[in-house]
Amino acid sequence: MTDRLTGIAVILFGAALFFLITPAATETVGYGWLRPNTVPNVMAVIMILAGTTLAISTPQEQQIDFPKMARAAGFLLVISIGLWAMAQWRYVFVAPMLALVLMVLVGERRWPWLLVGAVVLPVTISFLIEYVLERPLF
């Protein structure tokens, strides 16, 4: 069943790409063999055909763990907030906080490991890049 729904989603995406996204996001050119929209349109058609095949073929056993996916989305959100904070304040100040939050979220409570993961390693990375490699970092 998941494969059928995935196939339908791919067909819809391919159709949206062909009729809406590509016309809006590429320029119309009246010359040359390969127009800017040729390859995107070919890919959209391929996706529609392959999506149709996927939707109508015998579905394979595909177990999707939605709670795990939600947890992963949560971690991605935390990392995104961390990235935003790094852009505001510096990497060297935010990276330890981000590491600490991630470690605590996965259940790490042993303080020696928290110290290593949230202080020693982020500061070492920052030192290596900014002072040893002499590259600017955030």
Added chain:
Amino acid sequence: MVDLSVILAGFADAFTPINLMFVVCGVMLGQFVGAMPGIGPVMAMAIAIPFTFVIDPLPAIAFLVGINKGGLVGGAVPAILINTPGTPDAAATAMDGHPLAQQGKPEKATKMALYSSVTGDTFSDIVLVTISAPLALVALKMGPVEILALMVFAFSVIAGLVGKSISKGIIAAALGMLAATVGLDPEHATPRYYFGYFELFDGLSLAAVAIGMLAVAEILRRLASSKKGASATIDQPKDMTAADRRVSFAEYWACRFTMLRGAAIGTILGALPGVGSTAAAFMSYAATKKSSKDPDSFGKGNLQGIAAAESANSAVMGANLIPLLTLGIPGSVGAALIISAFVIHGIQPGPLLFEEQGRLVYGLFGAMIMANFANLFVGQLGLRLWSFVIRAPESVIFSTAILLCIAGVYLATGGVFGVIIMLMAAALGYVMTSFGFSPVIFIIAFFLGGRFEIALSQSLVLLDGNVLALINYPIALALFAIALITMVWMIWADRQKEL
């Protein structure tokens, strides 16, 4: 043909103390991360690429090759000790390696894995060094039409062989090609899919997409499924005899034909795009078991089983570079990462590489040979150490890996925008994997997409838009026909599997 002086100069470049240091560091890092279930050499290479900007191309690529080769050896450690392969390639190793460890001989098992891995790897490196230059000469005779046909053939094989469903493989390849169209189009230089972000004029950064899809997506998966304070527990027997700790020459020699067969299987499959080392390991294991006089002993700690799997999966690495160096087509995601390192350092892989950068190519070959020796020596000293490394908690490993990914992509792309692309690629990679689409196909298609479009554009000009003019290009025509037959055959096989 490449000059002998260029070959010698290349090898001389490779055998310098600084290169040796980078190779050894790469091998150590590779074995270290290979030993950690969930990280593996591909993720380590993806993270390491941006950090190699500051060094010269040869040590940078030698370092990455070291990581890849070291990772193949390291991956066997958790497979043998805790029955959890550090890399998918090592899954076949666990079948006999873990039972041997349970019999109180974990060191014998890991050492056999090390020796057979180095043997297989060296074999495929010799094949690579021997045949790649002549193959590049043949490749040089190919024009845009033949290159286009070759890419279509590569796509058809990769889409069919990687992953479980050919439809999903085709969709993943189409998505990768679509992602490659972001930025200026090659024929008219007009922007596509830039949505008002001028950073996208140059297209999506390969480093950001590769690190996002291969490293961050996997880290998210591991973080989402990690358990509180999770770390592996290994019981190392204390009463091991000297014979239990080492592999005697007689035991090694008894496996010579097994290793030779494994190396040959790995080399042949490695030279084909998309087949991969996991398939090679299982194929070699099955062939060894079938030809054995005592097949019942397999799965119960037979050294031949370890030798078969490890020699085959390690032989794939060198052979993977054959299509990469001669045609510029990466056969695996590891090869795609090495090719991206070439590109980052301003080197264009392909048949011209031997003419324009022959010294660098032979330097790379020298570094690969050094990496094999380094693998042997580092493995001799480090295997016991890596068995302790895998006890480190996942919380520390993955939070640090995330920080490295952010810093690495920031360095590679020169700003926060690249890191945002990395996170978006990670989300896409996670969703794709969850729904059974291969990110490996996506990455290879993404990498080849730009060159595919250029080759298509040049071909259409050469053919004057007339498909029938293909009759003047018999090699291209043959390749298109083989691609079509391959696709039809794979779709048929896929249907048979469903019924």
